[in-house]
Amino acid sequence: MGTGSTLPVTLHEYKVRASLLIKDLDSSDTARATRAAERMRALPFFASLSLGEVLARRDTVQHKHGLAVIAREAGHATWAELKQTVEDGPRTLDTRAFFRKVHAVFLNRWFSTYEEAARSRETQGGFLFPFGAQCFVCEADFLQALGIDPRDADWERMGRDWVRPRDAAAKERLESKLVALGYGGHHDAR
Incomplete structure (x- = not known):
């Protein structure tokens, strides 16, 4: 079994997470789309919008927005900062x-x-x-x-x-x- 240590998340994995977030936002499953919209509100542009407004604008959401959300969830201010940290290694x-x-x-x-x-x-x-x-x-x-x-x-x-x-x-x-x-x-x- 596990030793308590986890492998570091790769840049590819973060990109997949961003793609899945965008996919969830576009989902016909209301609960899934609403959870994704709530996560999108981590970005300043979406923070002032209601969940309904985020969902209404989901066709304008781009992959870069998903990357930015994933970066914030990983504790970084921007995607560029997260990318640099992963590329440099701990x-x-x-x-x-x-x-x-x-x-x-x-x-x-x-x-x-x-x-x-x-x-x-x-x-x-x-x-x-x-x-x-x-x-x-x-x-x-x-x-x-x-x-x-x-x-x-x-x-x-x-x-x-x-x-x-x-x-x-x-x-x-x-x-x-x-x-x-x-x-x-x-x-x-x-």
Whole structure:
């Protein structure tokens, strides 16, 4: 069954949703057409119209209007914004950026498997991160040199383990902070 994660919605899927919305608006099924008209009222042009007025003007509704509604329903102001977001992919932590930004010498512990890194973190402390197919464990001073607060309570909540965090919400909060600091890369989910 599912693991709780969902695949990102593709641009094609959003376009299909817009087409289905327009199809619903044109439907002879009154309930279906009325639900679609209500959704169309998310757009400023249609917002001031009654449902009956939206339905009366349905022959003027274009595919671009459907795209705009779908974009708003997905949390974006415009179709162009949604399209750009999907094409860019989600931003996630890019640990390679750590090593492009720090100019001091730190003795991080490197491991070829997660299990070795996790044992080292448990016995010697530190913060565990992935790096390609490997893992490394760094100390708080390494994070501080990067401008990252190692005292943030979310590090403890997630067990200082980026690969297998105890608390996924804590990791998400930290990831947002680190991406905002410039340690983000695009995750290719296509």
